[in-house]
Amino acid sequence: MTYHLKCVNCQKTYAPDPDRYTCDACGDLKGTLEVVYDYHRLHLKREDFSPYEGLFQFKDLLPVGSHTSIDEAMGGTPLLEFEGLLGLDRVLIKHDGVGFSSSFKDRASIMAVNKALELGYDTVYCASTGNAASSLALAAAHTPLKTVIFVPATIPKGKLTQLLVAGAQVLPIKTSYDEVFDISLKIGREKGWYCRNSAINPYLLEGKKTAAFEILVQNHYEVPDFVFVSVGDGTIVSALMKGFREFRDLGLVDKLPRVVGVQAEGAAAVKHVFERGEPFEPVAEKADTIADSISVGNPRDVVKACTFARALGGTFITVTDEEILKAITEMAATTGVFAEPAGATAYAGLKTMVQGGEVAPDQLACVVVTGNGLKDIDAVRSSTPVTFYEVDQVCQMMKGETT
Amino acid sequence: MTYHLKCVNCQKTYAPDPDRYTCDACGDLKGTLEVVYDYHRLHLKREDFSPYEGLFQFKDLLPVGSHTSIDEAMGGTPLLEFEGLLGLDRVLIKHDGVGFSSSFKDRASIMAVNKALELGYDTVYCASTGNAASSLALAAAHTPLKTVIFVPATIPKGKLTQLLVAGAQVLPIKTSYDEVFDISLKIGREKGWYCRNSAINPYLLEGKKTAAFEILVQNHYEVPDFVFVSVGDGTIVSALMKGFREFRDLGLVDKLPRVVGVQAEGAAAVKHVFERGEPFEPVAEKADTIADSISVGNPRDVVKACTFARALGGTFITVTDEEILKAITEMAATTGVFAEPAGATAYAGLKTMVQGGEVAPDQLACVVVTGNGLKDIDAVRSSTPVTFYEVDQVCQMMKGETT
Numbered sequence: 001m002t003y004h005l006k007c008v009n010c011q012k013t014y015a016p017d018p019d020r021y022t023c024d025a026c027g028d029l030k031g032t033l034e035v036v037y038d039y040h041r042l043h044l045k046r047e048d049f050s051p052y053e054g055l056f057q058f059k060d061l062l063p064v065g066s067h068t069s070i071d072e073a074m075g076g077t078p079l080l081e082f083e084g085l086l087g088l089d090r091v092l093i094k095h096d097g098v099g100f101s102s103s104f105k106d107r108a109s110i111m112a113v114n115k116a117l118e119l120g121y122d123t124v125y126c127a128s129t130g131n132a133a134s135s136l137a138l139a140a141a142h143t144p145l146k147t148v149i150f151v152p153a154t155i156p157k158g159k160l161t162q163l164l165v166a167g168a169q170v171l172p173i174k175t176s177y178d179e180v181f182d183i184s185l186k187i188g189r190e191k192g193w194y195c196r197n198s199a200i201n202p203y204l205l206e207g208k209k210t211a212a213f214e215i216l217v218q219n220h221y222e223v224p225d226f227v228f229v230s231v232g233d234g235t236i237v238s239a240l241m242k243g244f245r246e247f248r249d250l251g252l253v254d255k256l257p258r259v260v261g262v263q264a265e266g267a268a269a270v271k272h273v274f275e276r277g278e279p280f281e282p283v284a285e286k287a288d289t290i291a292d293s294i295s296v297g298n299p300r301d302v303v304k305a306c307t308f309a310r311a312l313g314g315t316f317i318t319v320t321d322e323e324i325l326k327a328i329t330e331m332a333a334t335t336g337v338f339a340e341p342a343g344a345t346a347y348a349g350l351k352t353m354v355q356g357g358e359v360a361p362d363q364l365a366c367v368v369v370t371g372n373g374l375k376d377i378d379a380v381r382s383s384t385p386v387t388f389y390e391v392d393q394v395c396q397m398m399k400g401e402t403t
Numbered sequence: 404m405t406y407h408l409k410c411v412n413c414q415k416t417y418a419p420d421p422d423r424y425t426c427d428a429c430g431d432l433k434g435t436l437e438v439v440y441d442y443h444r445l446h447l448k449r450e451d452f453s454p455y456e457g458l459f460q461f462k463d464l465l466p467v468g469s470h471t472s473i474d475e476a477m478g479g480t481p482l483l484e485f486e487g488l489l490g491l492d493r494v495l496i497k498h499d500g501v502g503f504s505s506s507f508k509d510r511a512s513i514m515a516v517n518k519a520l521e522l523g524y525d526t527v528y529c530a531s532t533g534n535a536a537s538s539l540a541l542a543a544a545h546t547p548l549k550t551v552i553f554v555p556a557t558i559p560k561g562k563l564t565q566l567l568v569a570g571a572q573v574l575p576i577k578t579s580y581d582e583v584f585d586i587s588l589k590i591g592r593e594k595g596w597y598c599r600n601s602a603i604n605p606y607l608l609e610g611k612k613t614a615a616f617e618i619l620v621q622n623h624y625e626v627p628d629f630v631f632v633s634v635g636d637g638t639i640v641s642a643l644m645k646g647f648r649e650f651r652d653l654g655l656v657d658k659l660p661r662v663v664g665v666q667a668e669g670a671a672a673v674k675h676v677f678e679r680g681e682p683f684e685p686v687a688e689k690a691d692t693i694a695d696s697i698s699v700g701n702p703r704d705v706v707k708a709c710t711f712a713r714a715l716g717g718t719f720i721t722v723t724d725e726e727i728l729k730a731i732t733e734m735a736a737t738t739g740v741f742a743e744p745a746g747a748t749a750y751a752g753l754k755t756m757v758q759g760g761e762v763a764p765d766q767l768a769c770v771v772v773t774g775n776g777l778k779d780i781d782a783v784r785s786s787t788p789v790t791f792y793e794v795d796q797v798c799q800m801m802k803g804e805t806t
Contacts, residue, residue: 050455052453052455052456052457052479053455054455069483069484069485069738069739070483070738070739070740072481072482072483073481073483073498073501073739073740076455076479078475078476078503079475080472080473080475080476081472082472082545095476095503098476098501098502098503098505099501100481100498100501100739100740100741101741102501102505102775102777138735138739138740138741139739140739141735141736141737141738141739142485142737142738142739150797153791153792157780158561158777158780160789161776161777161780161783161784161787162735162741162776162777164732164783164787164789165731165732165735165736165741165776165783165787166735166736166739166741167732167735167736170789171792171797172789172790172791172792173791173792173793173794173797174791174792174793174794175794179794183794183797183798186798187797187798187801190801191801328568329567329568329570332541332544332565332568332569332570333544333568333569333570334544334545335472335473335544335545336472336473336476336503336541336542336543336544336545336569337473337476337503337541338503338504338541338565338568338569372505372777373564373565373568374505374561374564374565374775374777374778375777377560377561377564380564380567380568381564384564384567384568386563386567386573386575387575388556388575388576388577389556389574389575389576389577390576390577391576391577391578391582391586394553394574394576394586394590395586395589395590398590398593398594
């Protein structure tokens with residue numbers, strides 16, 4: 001795993017120095033870096049990988065060598081197959097709501113924690129809508145690292161509770177995620193802490209791309225026609241595209257799936273930038289959606305996401321908050337997978353494209369569920385009314401009822 | 404997997420008929436049944452099993468043949484190893500808060516759903532403190548089975564939300580779990596539904612015992628000295644003891660761990676029955692603990708739990724609610740594993756025995772975490788105070804602070 005870093009905007013290359021995060025010439029927003037391995041030295045075979053093992057089975061394509069105890073609790077997440085869902089012959093659900101913090105972000109936090117330890121830092125920080133934060137706090141809990149977390153005060157209670165029990169220094173700030181991000185970067189740099197912020201840290205994406213590897217390995221190297229995933233900052237969608245590309249470039253599969261980044265209608269900055277075309281320019285829009293994890297107006301990895309999508313056949317669509325909410329209960333009731341709003345956004349995206357005739361019944365679609373529904377139960381409260389009964393009422397009611 | 408059923412109290416054997424739940428002679432409470440396989444026909448080798456695979460790798464020791472899509476989302480849960488925890492050389496944590504419903508109960512619900520389908524039922528029901536219910540509802544969601552759920556009205560919100568999104572018929576009743584159980588049994592029998600009630604259904608334990616198999620396989624067949632698990636009805640603790648016994652009887656390991664069932668001080672009926680000695684008689688006590696999953700006064704599997712513990716070297720201890728609450732944050736902050744109260748109860752039990760000198764530093768203890776902390780965040784609210792900040796406050800505060 002020898003590698004260097006390359007600016008996604010100007011292609012300039014950098015050595016992976018301890019304090020190297022982004023491109024000097026292009027800046028934090030345009031100049032995010034990609035980790036480039038010496039691919040020609042790698043001779044990986046399909047038999048090298050197992051459907052069930054953790055993410056360190058892909059160590060030749062990861063930027064860290066060591067790992068810690070909790071890392072075993074992420075990776076090898078289930079790839080579930082359902083027949084007839086949404087009228088399709090087969091639908092795959094990659095259920096990433098089952099890691100140690102119950103979100104996809106565990107894949108990235110594992111990279112950040114191991115990198116911080118490797119580089120000798122004593123403190124790691126991050127700005128997050130919630131999942132990255134709770135993931136980092138739990139990933140670092142059993143290490144000597146101190147964790148400082150910047151989140152919007154609107155963070156769902158489940159995610160906040162994870163942060164608090166993990167013993168992190170938690171700073172919930174009464175402003176948007178976008179401003180929280182800027183504040184964290186300013187303070188983190190002044191303090192000289194290790195940064196686990198989306199897009200800024202090039203190694204996070206490397207952890208996240210392992211989900212793409214797993215989808216291919218678990219599906220016996222049959223490449224899905226479509227992969228749906230929700231998009232906030234743009235790092236996860238970029239990571240999936242990079243993962244599929246790496247396995248194709250290494251000859252492990254012979255084509256790419258079409259990756260569809262699904263955004264909430266009220267927070268669709270990445271889609272807007274993609275549609276405006278090259279050169280891709282970062283934007284700052286207003287963000288408003290019930291899907292807190294993707295409520296991002298100033299996406300930090302927009303240039304990478306759009307550049308990768310342009311090169312690798314990806315695209316971006318939107319769904320409404322109403323469709324997201326409906327997707328949560330519909331997916332749970334038809335598959336048993338209970339996702340948080342951002343997790344169900346991907347399913348809503350698939351449904352939209354099926355209804356629009358863009359996904360045919362015999363095409364294989366994979367929905368990536370990025371977070372567990374338990375992380376934000378308030379989101380579905382209104383769509384799940386409940387009645388509480390007295391003992392007599394139940395007995396009376398059931399007597400009359402026939403099922 | 405030819406098998407018959409045997410009463411744990413009078414040893415009478417029964418054929419596994421579709422409507423056979425408990426022993427006719429001993430009744431529901433004393434006459435719970437054990438599934439007995441033709442062990443002499445089984446020639447299992449260590450190499451037959453993998454540390455990461457799902458629970459159907461143990462199909463020769465399971466009472467169902469088929470399985471459904473969601474089943475892939477349980478089993479092969481992480482066995483984490485921590486050095487130095489609580490002053491012990493090594494501690495294992497079996498993290499079962501990561502299944503499709505984020506609790507250990509998924510192992511049992513998989514059995515119930517497949518059995519109900521196999522036997523041609525159209526409805527499956529259960530009484531539950533919450534985890535068994537949410538697990539059953541999600542396990543059955545994508546099958547043709549209708550699900551009817553009886554729970555106490557005090558069910559934590561996370562578990563209730565899982566039930567509602569899964570589309571189950573949910574009956575939260577304003578009374579104790581113990582009465583809810585009796586009501587469900589009465590109605591379920593009248594209706595002729597399939598019963599997924601703890602202890603009553605002999606097949607549930609078979610799913611649960613796979614956690615014991617996994618602990619042995621994942622720990623490379625090194626048998627822990629102690630295994631700690633929380634106890635409510637007594638089925639999980641019985642299941643672990645049976646699992647360890649089966650692997651020993653089949654020659655896969657040469658000894659048994661000492662299984663320690665940990666109860667809350669306010670709901671310690673199993674411990675009381677065990678201490679009173681044989682013949683073990685069911686009791687009905689008052690139950691009062693913050694650990695909702697084990698708030699059981701009239702434990703349904705007490706005879707089995709005590710009988711197995713007597714035969715296999717198991718024991719029962721108690722911890723206080725205060726110790727349970729403290730265990731949640733202590734375990735999360737030192738390991739990264741966030742458990743619900745009943746899940747942390749096992750850790751509190753280990754701590755108690757370490758402090759009492761009953762577990763030596765070089766002895767290997769395994770803590771079984773039976774549920775995810777996200778299932779009941781209100782339980783830790785009071786022990787995790789939080790301050791929300793204005794933008795200026797944070798910047799000001801961090802300026803002065805040195806870390």
